[in-house]
Amino acid sequence: MNREIHLVKRPEGTPGHEHLAVVENPLPEPQAGEVLLKTLYVSVDPYMRGRMSDGKSYVAPFELNEPLDGGVIAEVTESQDDHFNVGDIVTGVLPWQEYSTAKAESLRKIDPSLGPVTTSLGILGxxxxxxxxxxxxxxxxxxxxxxxxxxxxxxxxxxxxxxxxxxxxxxxxxxxxxxxxxxxxxxxxxxxxxxxxxxxxxxxxxxxxxxxxxxxxxxxxxxxxxxxxxxxxxxxxxxxxxxxxxxxxxxxxxxxxxxxxxxxxxxxxxxxxxxxQERFKEGxxxxxxxLKEGQLTYEETITEGFDNIPDAFFGLFKGENIGKQLVKVAEPGPQ
Structure with a gap:
């Protein structure tokens, strides 16, 4: 079974555990042009609080009783697309769940020569x-x-x-x-x-x-x-x-x-x-x-465990993090 974190109630004021629920569903299967992904790291970001409400904004609100989503680093564990191989490490906007499927065009392969993979959700993201x-x-x-x-x-x-x-x-x-x-x-x-x-x-x-x-x-x-x-x-x-x-x-x-x-x-x-978006390459x-020249440095606050994603998110509003707040969900490799 595949664990997912769903929004089950829209918060008025500060969000808490009562607004989220861990739900189990069968493991998804990739279709043609898709890959199966194992979540390695999840990014939690302040803008997600706005998506928990259903007011007008620059991005659609999260749906009730569906997984939240955001920046994720994942490993390809099964591929139905020639652009990706098993073992590739990718990043994209993906749901808060242990495994997910995605179309190849929605993902970007991470170049490990530029720095640790986590930088793709932080200073290089x-x-x-x-x-x-x-x-x-x-x-x-x-x-x-x-x-x-x-x-x-x-x-x-x-x-x-x-x-x-x-x-x-x-x-x-x-x-x-x-x-x-x-x-x-x-x-x-x-x-x-x-x-x-x-x-x-x-x-x-x-x-x-x-x-x-x-x-x-x-x-x-x-x-x-x-x-x-x-x-x-x-x-x-x-x-x-x-x-x-x-x-x-x-x-x-x-x-x-x-x-x-x-x-x-x-x-x-x-x-x-x-x-x-059209100028991302320039940036x-x-x-x-x-970063390569040593003119930029970065700090990461990394919380361990899928179950701790909500607490890492709530901690943003208490100022608990220094630098980028991430949650490590799994190690790459067979599981």
Whole structure:
């Protein structure tokens, strides 16, 4: 039998185990043009919280009583397509289940020469591409400018910090523990880091950014964003990547931002990485080059076991991870 994790109830507020269920179904069989895949690693990501609701969004909601899905690394265990052989390691958007079938064209074979396979779900995958295109295309950074990054110790934020330094920016990261702020400065190379749980963020941003803020890469929203807006410089650019602080709130209120935007002639633009799908090759080339040259580093928080996928997901909203949060489900090879 094949274990699957289904969404059985839509959460109002913070999701918990009562909203998910482990279901057993017969092992799927690949048809012509498909492969049978054994799940090795599962990516859990904040955007999945939005898909648990049925409101209008940029991606369809998860269906009730069906498996959730997301980025997965898997091994081909049976192939009905000439493009893949048994033993190939691939990545794609796949369901949260131990075994699944997929059409060959929906999968990408992982090149192990570029780094550990897990990087395909992190710095050489969706988070890395999100960081690259958000900062370079929307931010249009110029050497010497000041960049502030919220969620700076996460998968996207940690990459933004490093790309900012590569491009000659002064970088200030915001994170939620002393361990994370040390990581942001000592390993990622940020000039300053702010612990939003122990510091007055508005005062800390003013101190850390004496010449103001030219770019704000926002992964968090909420009160942290409220503290950054008063420091915006003329023609500042705000890259609105996420708002994890409000994902589990049923009601969210805050200061009005329009006055700050008008006074600074600032640009704010939201985006999703799929907007840049036709340019993924460009982003991948830059990221893989910087990684090979040692200009980029990464951290992974890896939880073990299929049954622990929900807890790893819930932990994102408590700030439990540093870098990319993954769940290791199985080892490659016969099973």
């Amino acid at each position: 969706m988070p890395g591409l999100t960081a690259y295109f958000g900062l370079t295309d929307i931010g249009k950074p110029k050497a010497g400018e000041t960049l502030v990054v919220s969620g700076a110790a996460g998968a996207v934020g940690s990459t933004v910090v490093q790309i900012g330094k590569i491009l000659g920016l002064r970088v200030v990261g915001i994170a939620g523990t002393d361990e994370k702020t040390s990581y942001v400065t000592e390993k990622l190379g940020a000039d300053k880091a702010i612990n939003y749980k122990t510091e007055d963020v508005r005062k800390a941003v003013k101190t850390a950014c004496p010449d103001g803020v030219d770019l704000y890469f926002d992964n968090v929203g909420g009160s942290i964003a409220d503290a950054v807006y008063p420091r915006l410089n003329k023609f500042a650019r705000i890259i609105q990547c996420g708002a994890i602080s409000s994902y589990n709130l049923t009601e969210d209120k805050g200061p009005r931002i329009q006055t700050y935007l008008i006074k600074s002639s600032a640009l704010i633009q939201g985006f999703i990485v799929a907007d840049y 991948f080339q830059h990221l893989s080059k910087w």
